[in-house]
Amino acid sequence: MxxxxxxxxxxxxxxxxxFEPDMDVIYERTVDDAVNDPSTEQLLRAHSGVTxxxxxxxxxxxxxxxxxxxxxxxxxxxxxxxxxxxxxDIEEQRRCARSGAAWDWRVACSLLAVAALAVLLLGxxxxxxxxxxxxxxxxxxxxxxxxxVSDHVLDSFKEAGLAVSWAxxxxxxxxxxxxxxxxxxxxxxxxxxxHVVRRLVGDEPDSMFLPDRSSGLRTPRSAAHVVxxxxxxxxERKLDQVEYGTIAVCGxxxxxxxxxxxxxxxxxxxxxxxxxPATYAPHDFLLSLSVRLCETYLSGEGxxxxxxxxxxPTRRLLRRARSRMRKLARWSVFAVPAAALVALGLYAPARSxxxxxxxxxxxxxxxxxxxxxxxxxxxxxxHAVVASLCVTLAGLVWWQSxxxxxxxxxxxxxxxxxxxxxxxLLQCLAALSIVLDEQIMRLDLDIGxxxxxxxxxxxxxWRVCVACRxxxxxxxxxxxxxxLRRLFQPLAALGAAGLVLYVVDSPEIRPLLAxxxxxxxxxxxxxxxxxxxxxxxxxxxxxxxxxTRCRNHLxxxxxxxxxxxxxxxxxxxxxxxxxGSHATSxxxxxxxxxxxxxxxxxxxxxxxxxxxxxxxxxxxxxxxRTVVIAIDEVDRLGSDTEALAFLGEIKAVLGVPYVYxxxxxxxxxxxxxxxxxxxxxxVTDSSLDDIVHVQPSTLEESRTLLxxxxxxxxxxxxRLAHALSGGILRDxxxxxxxxxxxxxxxxxxxxTDISRHLIxxxxxxxxxxxxxxxxxxxxxRETRTILSRFGTLVTYLxxxxxxxxxxxxxxxxxxxxxxxxxxxxxxxxxxGQLTTEAVQLxxxxxxxxxxxxTLLDIFTVRHFSQRxxxxxxxxxGGEPERLAQARQELGISAYSARxxxxxxxxxxxxxxxxxxxxxxxxxxPCTVHARQVPLLPGTPTR
Numbered sequence: 001m002x003x004x005x006x007x008x009x010x011x012x013x014x015x016x017x018x019f020e021p022d023m024d025v026i027y028e029r030t031v032d033d034a035v036n037d038p039s040t041e042q043l044l045r046a047h048s049g050v051t052x053x054x055x056x057x058x059x060x061x062x063x064x065x066x067x068x069x070x071x072x073x074x075x076x077x078x079x080x081x082x083x084x085x086x087x088x089d090i091e092e093q094r095r096c097a098r099s100g101a102a103w104d105w106r107v108a109c110s111l112l113a114v115a116a117l118a119v120l121l122l123g124x125x126x127x128x129x130x131x132x133x134x135x136x137x138x139x140x141x142x143x144x145x146x147x148x149v150s151d152h153v154l155d156s157f158k159e160a161g162l163a164v165s166w167a168x169x170x171x172x173x174x175x176x177x178x179x180x181x182x183x184x185x186x187x188x189x190x191x192x193x194x195h196v197v198r199r200l201v202g203d204e205p206d207s208m209f210l211p212d213r214s215s216g217l218r219t220p221r222s223a224a225h226v227v228x229x230x231x232x233x234x235x236e237r238k239l240d241q242v243e244y245g246t247i248a249v250c251g252x253x254x255x256x257x258x259x260x261x262x263x264x265x266x267x268x269x270x271x272x273x274x275x276x277p278a279t280y281a282p283h284d285f286l287l288s289l290s291v292r293l294c295e296t297y298l299s300g301e302g303x304x305x306x307x308x309x310x311x312x313p314t315r316r317l318l319r320r321a322r323s324r325m326r327k328l329a330r331w332s333v334f335a336v337p338a339a340a341l342v343a344l345g346l347y348a349p350a351r352s353x354x355x356x357x358x359x360x361x362x363x364x365x366x367x368x369x370x371x372x373x374x375x376x377x378x379x380x381x382x383h384a385v386v387a388s389l390c391v392t393l394a395g396l397v398w399w400q401s402x403x404x405x406x407x408x409x410x411x412x413x414x415x416x417x418x419x420x421x422x423x424x425l426l427q428c429l430a431a432l433s434i435v436l437d438e439q440i441m442r443l444d445l446d447i448g449x450x451x452x453x454x455x456x457x458x459x460x461x462w463r464v465c466v467a468c469r470x471x472x473x474x475x476x477x478x479x480x481x482x483x484l485r486r487l488f489q490p491l492a493a494l495g496a497a498g499l500v501l502y503v504v505d506s507p508e509i510r511p512l513l514a515x516x517x518x519x520x521x522x523x524x525x526x527x528x529x530x531x532x533x534x535x536x537x538x539x540x541x542x543x544x545x546x547x548t549r550c551r552n553h554l555x556x557x558x559x560x561x562x563x564x565x566x567x568x569x570x571x572x573x574x575x576x577x578x579x580g581s582h583a584t585s586x587x588x589x590x591x592x593x594x595x596x597x598x599x600x601x602x603x604x605x606x607x608x609x610x611x612x613x614x615x616x617x618x619x620x621x622x623x624x625r626t627v628v629i630a631i632d633e634v635d636r637l638g639s640d641t642e643a644l645a646f647l648g649e650i651k652a653v654l655g656v657p658y659v660y661x662x663x664x665x666x667x668x669x670x671x672x673x674x675x676x677x678x679x680x681x682x683v684t685d686s687s688l689d690d691i692v693h694v695q696p697s698t699l700e701e702s703r704t705l706l707x708x709x710x711x712x713x714x715x716x717x718x719r720l721a722h723a724l725s726g727g728i729l730r731d732x733x734x735x736x737x738x739x740x741x742x743x744x745x746x747x748x749x750x751x752t753d754i755s756r757h758l759i760x761x762x763x764x765x766x767x768x769x770x771x772x773x774x775x776x777x778x779x780x781r782e783t784r785t786i787l788s789r790f791g792t793l794v795t796y797l798x799x800x801x802x803x804x805x806x807x808x809x810x811x812x813x814x815x816x817x818x819x820x821x822x823x824x825x826x827x828x829x830x831x832g833q834l835t836t837e838a839v840q841l842x843x844x845x846x847x848x849x850x851x852x853x854t855l856l857d858i859f860t861v862r863h864f865s866q867r868x869x870x871x872x873x874x875x876x877g878g879e880p881e882r883l884a885q886a887r888q889e890l891g892i893s894a895y896s897a898r899x900x901x902x903x904x905x906x907x908x909x910x911x912x913x914x915x916x917x918x919x920x921x922x923x924x925p926c927t928v929h930a931r932q933v934p935l936l937p938g939t940p941t942r
Contacts (some may be wrong), residue, residue: 021177031059034189058196068188076183080176087169094162103152105159209749217709217736231694238690246654246661251694254730257664261630268628276634282649283593290600294550349519419535426528430521451508462495597652608658630662696727699880716751716864726887755859763852764797770845777838818850847894857910871907878907
């Protein structure tokens with residue numbers, strides 16, 4: 001149970017958060033409360049070297065601020081931020097309204113409140129309602145006349161409404177701030193205090209890793225985290241120099257070639273990214289590329305891609321009929337009752353009109369028809385020479401104008417204007433006939449002012465509801481989201497219904513509505529309305545020729561069309577029957593590879609030219625290039641011979657004007673292109689126009705790539721991930737994720753523990769792979785020692801719960817294997833008992849173990865930053881980039897990587913042999929076996 005003082009402090013903290021709901025201020029207050037918490041004071045007493053000011057300064061640092069906030073539930077923070085944004089929006093609206101207002105809304109609303117109170121005191125609620133209605137009518141009249149007073153009153157009302165919204169939202173923000181401060185203290189800052197204290201006790205701030213749940217490393221292929229690299233800038237320069245061409249992108253696997261191609265495809269107006277199959281067939285690949293091209297162009301132009309289902313024609317017909325019947329049924333639900341009601345209401349006036357004017361209209365039509373017939377007969381018989389010349393000339397002009405664009409436009413515009421003018425004329429005549437009707441004028445209409453005022457107020461209320469409904473305004477009122485459309489839509493319907501019922505039920509207005517010519521006026525008005533709608537109608541535009549061709553091309557590539565004809569002839573069946581039958585069937589033949597190449601190239605040329613012409617003559621577009629076709633994963637084809645054969649097969653579709661081809665190839669294919677002009681010549685000379693080499697990233701680029709995704713990887717962790725990956729971007733992202741995984745596995749935030757787990761786990765997986773490869777070779781009694789030593793090292797590495805005894809044995813075995821002290825494999829190789837391939841595998845595994853041992857000696861020992869600075873001074877081996885270069889060299893040759901690792905160890909003052917590393921170790925107790933074991937180098941003492 002809380003004491004009175006604790007309860008008072010808790011309420012005071014809530015009040016401060018409520019009245020000052022600023023994110024930074026709340027964090028600072030929460031940090032102050034956490035520093036003064038009893039548990040924190042007890043922790044500080046156990047670490048006398050750390051003061052409250054030091055702890056508070058570290059907790060206020062941006063790194064720990066983000067760390068503590070990330071530990072809290074996202075719901076509370078997002079709710080608080082949304083409430084603050086809504087309050088800021090309302091404040092901005094108030095500021096804009098205040099800047100354009102001529103009156104002070106407080107004074108205006110106070111005067112109106114005093115007037116309303118006076119009316120209520122002098123009269124009753126009915127008087128107050130009448131006064132409100134009269135004020136609204138007066139305001140409407142003033143607004144209709146354009147008086148400035150109405151604008152000032154409306155502005156004051158608007159400011160008053162915004163003030164109420166601000167007050168409600170301010171309470172909401174205060175409540176959310178109190179909840180956020182409570183969650184931040186309990187789940188964010190207090191659990192982070194022990195980590196900060198441990199960091200302050202240590203002497204290396206950058207060695208602590210704080211996990212991030214919202215890290216961008218969780219989505220390594222996200223386009224939001226793409227950064228500008230050397231290869232991307234180089235490719236942009238090469239593309240800017242030419243209007244079209246074929247550029248190869250080569251580099252080691254995982255270096256970012258696919259991301260580079262995806263970025264170029266995304267920036268293009270029409271982009272395709274095709275994956276080269278592992279076992280390719282040129283015909284199938286080009287067929288798939290053609291289909292993708294047609295589908296992408298159809299989708300980009302806003303047309304549906306045809307679907308080819310495996311259903312029978314009958315089922316497809318039934319499905320199509322069911323869909324159309326569903327649409328027809330929905331349309332009929334509204335169309336049939338509406339047509340029935342309109343026909344019922346207008347049948348009598350229409351029949352009366354037809355009875356009165358049918359004979360005269362028929363006689364006039366017959367007279368005009370006789371005149372036209374006589375004129376045609378006169379022209380036909382040659383009695384009207386001038387008319388025959390005019391008719392002949394009109395026919396020639398009509399034929400000559402078949403390709404002219406002005407004639408269809410003239411007919412279309414004339415039809416539109418005529419229908420609209422005639423429709424508006426009929427509507428005006430229907431309305432004007434009410435005023436000019438003598439029967440209506442003879443009616444003794446005694447419509448009182450009260451009826452007019454009531455009808456006017458109802459009409460005004462309905463019009464205001466419609467205006468509010470159609471405004472589309474939406475805003476937040478506290479925790480509620482208000483949409484004027486949803487709020488005023490039923491009110492507008494009720495207002496319209498109330499207005500109609502009042503007018504129909506009023507005895508003063510009923511004689512005006514009961515005039516016998518009103519249905520006829522309604523019919524004329526509806527005919528005019530229909531003519532206006534016909535004038536606005538436009539026929540659907542014809543499908544462009546290129547879209548039709550793409551659609552036909554898809555049918556040609558994805559379907560087999562069959563056509564059959566049957567003819568039967570049978571004579572009279574009296575004595576002898578004579579008959580014959582003939583059947584013909586035609587089936588389309590799939591296109592051959594040369595036909596497919598020609599059709600694809602021709603179609604792509606037309607598409608590229610059409611897009612290029614539209615970009616040069618039309619408005620500018622955001623796309624930097626017209627058509628980009630990227631072919632990825634060519635390096636998966638196996639050997640360079642297969643990749644070159646693939647390029648030779650698809651060479652026929654390259655070189656299309658205004659089309660950029662980007663092809664991802666392996667490094668050996670790029671080396672073949674680089675040697676062009678020398679005695680060696682290949683298919684790349686005629687297939688590729690240029691090449692871009694995607695090199696492994698430098699330490700600076702790796703630092704930038706990781707910083708975009710997370711700010712938790714400090715310099716030691718960036719250098720660790722860069723060294724393990726060798727600058728390969730895919731591996732760099734993977735090791736960045738594994739650092740967080742190792743932190744969770746080791747339950748430690750220190751560099752020494754995280755790096756040790758990460759390096760040993762990677763070494764265990766790598767050596768297990770080497771052992772699998774070695775198991776495929778023949779082993780004898782004399783050579784089994786090597787394989788058993790290999791297995792012993794893998795066993796030590798894969799121990800899930802190692803004790804200090806195992807750690808010492810692991811260190812000794814790893815040093816012997818890495819330094820090559822147990823050189824049994826060399827003696828066996830000299831005696832011919834091991835194959836050359838087995839010896840090479842052992843040497844590669846030993847070199848990788850040597851590299852891992854070097855990483856362990858560098859990153860698992862304390863004071864990394866100081867030792868790194870000392871190593872950089874001693875020579876080139878201490879440069880930060882050397883570890884990644886050694887990892888890259890391991891991918892080329894284990895024998896050339898060892899001297900490079902030796903220079904690194906010399907710069908870091910590490911032993912170069914097992915004998916040099918022998919020292920008298922300190923003893924520490926093994927908690928598992930209850931005995932003294934040597935203390936590993938770099939292990940901290942307590």
